[in-house]
Each structure stands twice: as C-alpha cells, then as structure tokens.
Amino acid sequence: MSEKNKVLILDFGGQYSQLIARRVRENKVYCEIKPYDISPQEIEDFNPKAIILSGGPASVYKEGAPDCNNIIFSGKWPVLGICYGMQLMVHKLKGKVQRAESREYGVMDLKILQEQSKLLKDISSPTKVLMSHSDFIPIPPANFKVTATSKNTPTAAIESDEKQLYGIQFHPEVVHSECGKTVIKNFLFEIAGILPDWNMDSFIEETVKNISKQIGNKKAVCGLSGGVDSAVAALLVHKAIGDNLTCIFVDHGLLRLNEAEEVMEAFEGKLGLNVIKVDAGEHFLSRLKGVIDPERKRKIIGNEFINIFEKEAAKYGEGEFLVQGTLYPDIVESGTKTATTIKTHHNVGGLPEDMTFKLCEPLKELFKDEVREVGRKLGLPEHLVNRQPFPGPGMAIRVMGEVNEDRLNLLRKADAIVRKEIKAYDKENKVWQYFAVLPGSYSVGVMGDDRTYQQVVAVRAVGSEDGMTASWSHLPYEVLDKISQRIVNEVDGVNRVVYDITSKPPGTIEWE
Structure with a gap:
C-alpha cells in the first residue's frame, strides 16, 4: 500500500458506514474509518488522498449534531459526502438544509441532470438508488451545481469541481443502489486519482512488520479456537516472532460435536504452530450455572478465557501479549463512539478491566472475506479457510x-x-x-x-x-x-x- 493512496472515512453514526469501507477496499484502495470529530493534525498525519463523509441519523441544524473540522472542506482533498455527510457539507458552506414534507425511505428513481458530471459519469438515467432521509436541501451552497434529483428531493446530488467537493443524498454503498459501485469508482479514480495498490500481499508485509515492532523479543500467547480468524492471526504473529508464540486451545465445553478433537488434529504440530490444549469444560459450566442473560454469558466467558490464558501463559515463558482474531465487525457490533452496541463480543467488550496482557489484534481492520484471502496466502489449508464461523462463546449463545x-x-x-x-x-x-x-x-x-x-x-x-x-x-x-x-x-x-x-x-x- 502506498502512503499516498489512502482514503479516510469519517463516521457520523450511519448504519452503513462499514459498508463504505468494504466498497472502497473492493477497489483495492486502502481506507480507515475514524470518528467524525478527528482533529486537523490527525487528518494530516493520516495523509489521505480523499475523504468520505458517512451518513448518520442526526439533523445538521439541531443542537449537538455531529460536526467536523472546517479544514475538510478547504479544497485540500476531494470529499464525497453521503446523505448526512452531504447535508453537513451544505450546512457548513452556507447552503440550506431543512425538514422535508415528504420523507424518502427505500429504493427510488434517480434522475441525472448533468451530462458532464464527474461523479455520475457513465450512469444511465433514471437509475434505482436507496434513499434514507427526512431532511432535504432546497438551496445548495454557492458555486455548486445540482447533478441529480428524485421525486421528493430536488437536490439529490451536487458537485463543485473547483473545490473538489461532491455530495449525494442516496447510499452508493448498498446493493440496492444500481449505480453505487460506479459512483464510488468515479470518486476514487476519476476525481481523486487514486491508484488501486492495496492488496493482501501488502497487508501481510506491513502487518508482520508492525507485529515485530509491537512484540519484539517478548512472548505471546494466542487463543486458538480452530476458526479461520484465530488461525490467521496466529500465522501472522508466528511469521513475525516465530517460536515466541504459544497457541492455547481452550476446550470450554461449549464446542460442537467432536470439535475439540478436530481442532487438535488440524493444528497440533502443523503449520509451524506450537499448540497447547486446556480442558476447562467443567469450570466454564460451573460459572455459567443459573445465568440466562446473553450479555452476562458473553462477559463471563470472556473473563474466564483471559483468566485461563494468564495462568497458562505463566507456564510458557510469561506471555506478555495476547493475540486475538478480532475482526472489524466484532468492534462495530460491540459499540464504538458512533455505533450502538448490538451485542458484546467476548473478545472486545467481554475482556476484564484488570487484564495483564497487552493485546495484539492483527486482523481488527479486516472483514471476514479479507481474512480468508490472507489465510490462503499464508498457506492455511482450504478446509480451514472455509471453516464455518463459530462464535467465541460457542453453544452458550445458541x-x-x-x-x-x-x-x-x-x-x-x-x-x-x-x-x-x-x-x-x-x-x-x-x-x-x-x-x-x-x-x-x-x-x-x-x-x-x-x-x-x-x-x-x-x-x-x-x-x-x-x-x-x-x-x-x-x-x-x-x-x-x-x-x-x-x-x-x-x-x-x-x-x-x-x-x-x-x-x-x-x-x-x-x-x-
């Protein structure tokens, strides 16, 4: 990945923010999602080639609505505002945003007005798009041209080529928008001039360097579940620190039929990994006795995992780091600054506050399909790459x-x-x-x-x-x-x- 070909996505709490990242990465462009109130210095340090503003549930004209720094609209970077992101752009640049008499939720026809539109290039009109908004823009900012409309939205897309600012009221990141992939490609390649140079080979190379820098000559333990996430995380860390990694497979008694035996058969003495099995079924079941609430189940299991790891790590060189196969969806669903907690993943919100380990989570910015691709490149057998996803709490939550x-x-x-x-x-x-x-x-x-x-x-x-x-x-x-x-x-x-x-x-x- 080139340091000059990154996209910064600012998250305003939209339910599809993570899908924007998926669509960008599908085009082999690296991106990261950051909170909407990131500082100018943090933006400069990230050094994006372009910025995307996500949607969100708020109204820009209400007190306390999510805001971002004005430097984003200075013309220094190409900016694409999606739904709330577009409305915020209009609001800050002295256009008008107000409550709509007729809201738009669902798939609508989009009519393209400008043949010379850079953002909507090569898109036939009309086209189906997903709308999800109750506010609209009656008056865009000065020097912006309106490039598309819908039945109830006179300003469904706007552009200012001079300032490199672009806004759309619909959601291009969802499959319901027929032109969505073309819109994102036009922004990345035609407008921002980004080169598609991010791939899993470069991810592996960069991640191994970062792991080596983080762990150095210290010891690490990995909670190996047998699933693709923890297996790929273990292989990446092993590539960086070799025998200083010990994988611990905890049979918590909550696994599927014959699963413990299958995991040990797949990993023990193979792939260069050192795997230790711990039988803890009776212990976990005793801690779960009488527990009904699913959040309590998850947190109890998360805490007990760490307790066992800490005890086992003391036997294998005082492991200082805990390697986990945490993925980006785990973090999103466990709740972030702009995302509601759906359910606490045991490896995110279920960790004890007094944990002595430092975390090493090499996959936390990846989605499942990306992890599978990394696994293939690291030599993980196909039957393990395509192994059924299985939650850390196991059958306790089934x-x-x-x-x-x-x-x-x-x-x-x-x-x-x-x-x-x-x-x-x-x-x-x-x-x-x-x-x-x-x-x-x-x-x-x-x-x-x-x-x-x-x-x-x-x-x-x-x-x-x-x-x-x-x-x-x-x-x-x-x-x-x-x-x-x-x-x-x-x-x-x-x-x-x-x-x-x-x-x-x-x-x-x-x-x-």
Missing part, C-alpha cells in the same frame, strides 16, 4: 437460557445433523453459515400414537460476504424436510423443527 450439559448434548446432536445435510447440499459454498439453535421452548406433538411435550429446535442458515449484513438462505424444501425428519427421529427430546427466515438486519446471525 442455547437460550441456562446452559447445562444435557441441553448442550441435545443441541450438539441436532447441530451435527444440520451441518452434515447442508454441507452435502451446498457444493458451491453459497451458504455462509448454518447451525442449530435451542430456543428453550416446548411444543405438543404426537409420536407413536402418544402425546409428547418436547423441545423445539430452530435451524439458521444465512448467506453473507462480511458478516455485517446477511440474508436467510432459501434452502430447498427437500433439504429442510430431511433435516427435520432426522432431528425428530434421531435426537431424543425434540418433536418440532422450525426454520429461521430472518435476515440481518433486523436480526443478528446468532440468536444471542
């Missing part, structure tokens, strides 16, 4: 309510059937994640001419690129029928199977 061995065993058996049948059907790996859930509800049934009152199992299967959004998978009825029949016939205590058809949002991938 068993609704209290977690105990009986309920875990029931779910393990049902889950194994779900995974086997969908894997047999999904030869092209189109289903991103699939598993069983134990909701904790019971239903009346008839089995062998007798009345039953037994547990319900839910099946979850979704498609996704990055884990931030997901669509429920339209599995064939034949597959669902086979899963249902097998679970009811083979898993004692279950008499009903249901299929979760909720996408993310509004749901999350996990139930807790």
